[in-house]
Amino acid sequence: MKKNKVKRKNPKQTGVVKIKKDGSISHQGEGGGKRPFYKTDKQLRNKIDEYFAGGYRKRTVFIGRDSIPMEIPDITISDLVIFLGFCDRSSFYALEKIEKFRHTIKRARTFIEREYESLLKGNNVTGAIFALKNFGWTDTQEVKNTGEITLKFEGWKK
Secondary structure, eight states: OOOOOOOOOOTTOTTOOEEOTTSOEEOTTOOSSOOOOOSSHHHHHHHHHHIIIIISEEEEEEETTTTEEEEEEEOOHHHHHHHHTOSSHHHHHHGGGSHHHHHHHHHHHHHHHHHHHHHTTSSOOHHHHHHHHHTTOOOOOOOOOOOOOOOOOOOOOO
16 A cells, blocks of 8 residues: 655744644744744733834824924834734734734724724825725726617628
8 A cells, every 4th residue: 555645834823823632822833932822812802002102113203394203103014013013914914814803903903903093084095995905805997888889780691
């Protein structure tokens, strides 16, 4: 009897969250380092609330003719992911597959979508449009034809 060997991805690949059958997170093969693990939804929600309450980065923009410096919040998914202790977005998104974290992750993503949506009111909206498309937004145009076309067939002629 011949055994088929299955080629597997590197089990020591960092930043990948593996979900056990019971719905909990497996840290097998992570290769050490700090493991961002939230045992309860409340722990995760509190940390996310801490981020939105001022844990985010700020950037300086210059306003008006006099170039007055102003600090504005720089709220992004990547920044939230790092703030929560994850090494990449896919680990953060994997928590959404666990029932007890689903609502909290969706809510956090919606808060960030709101930030990008508010940027659509400005002059330079290209970056916000790109970011919103990554959130599943679509940029479509609807074309309605209100004209009427009449075709008349009078039979075949020789």
